[in-house]
Amino acid sequence: MTDLAGFFALAIVVIVTPGPDTALTIRNTLIGGRTAGLATAVGVALGQATWSLATSVGVAALLVAAEPAFAALKVAGAAYLIYLGTQSLWSAFRGRPAAATDRSVGRVRAVVALRQGILSNLTNPKMAVFFPSLLPQFVATDAPPFLALLALGIAFCVMTLTWLSAYAFAVARAGDVLRRSAVRRTVEAITGLVLVAFGIRVAAPR
Numbered sequence: 785m786t787d788l789a790g791f792f793a794l795a796i797v798v799i800v801t802p803g804p805d806t807a808l809t810i811r812n813t814l815i816g817g818r819t820a821g822l823a824t825a826v827g828v829a830l831g832q833a834t835w836s837l838a839t840s841v842g843v844a845a846l847l848v849a850a851e852p853a854f855a856a857l858k859v860a861g862a863a864y865l866i867y868l869g870t871q872s873l874w875s876a877f878r879g880r881p882a883a884a885t886d887r888s889v890g891r892v893r894a895v896v897a898l899r900q901g902i903l904s905n906l907t908n909p910k911m912a913v914f915f916p917s918l919l920p921q922f923v924a925t926d927a928p929p930f931l932a933l934l935a936l937g938i939a940f941c942v943m944t945l946t947w948l949s950a951y952a953f954a955v956a957r958a959g960d961v962l963r964r965s966a967v968r969r970t971v972e973a974i975t976g977l978v979l980v981a982f983g984i985r986v987a988a989p990r
Contacts, residue, residue: 791922795940798914799947804865804982808904809948811872811975813955816893821952823894827901829945832915834906836937839915840930858909865983868900872976875969 805828813821905911915937923932 787922787924791936792939792943794918795943799940799944804904804908804979805901805944805948806951807975807978807982808868808900809951810955811868811972811979812897812900813952814971814975815875816897818952818956820893820897821956822949823897824901825945825948825952827898827903828905828948829901829941830898831902831905831908832911832941832944833938835911835915836919836934836941839919839937840933860907862983864903864907865979867983868904869976869979869981869983872972872979875972875976877973 809821809824809828812824919933919936920929922936923929
């Protein structure tokens with residue numbers, strides 16, 4: 785129970801610390817409303833669930849150990865974050881939302897947001913390191929490794945989904961204010977810079 789409490793305490797600290805997933809959720813909620821924000825949150829959680837499964841079967845550790853594969857993941861993750869950030873910066877510069885305003889494409893926005901959330905998390909090399917290094921520390925020696933690791937990973941995913949969904953609801957609730965032209969452009973510029981900064985940080989050698 786002490787180990788489990790420690791896991792949840794550490795998970796809360798990690799989840800509430802702003803990162804690229806938070807910035808992406810705010811950006812997509814601002815552009816596409818609450819539905820897009822929630823779709824982004826679900827996508828991030830699905831990405832984490834994939835990393836949880838990969839950790840449980842040992843694939844994530846192999847990826848980290850394989851230097852060329854890990855380097856390729858870093859490049860892909862950095863490029864994707866910089867791409868999304870550049871989109872936001874361009875949108876802020878031209879003064880128009882990055883997504884269409886036609887209601888008929890609302891579902892497409894949600895699908896795009898879901899895909900962005902998944903890709904943002906799957907291409908984040910920190911996840912490849914984080915899950916294999918964190919989860920095993922809280923698994924009892926007499927517990928089935930696969931089930932224990934997967935259960936902890938899914939718990940982390942649910943907590944992340946809850947937190948990012950709260951962000952989506954909060955941003956959507958303030959949507960009328962945030963969607964005013966000057967405010968929206970400022971927020972998009974800030975989130976764009978944050979995403980680009982995270983991309984550069986991911987690409988930087990450690």
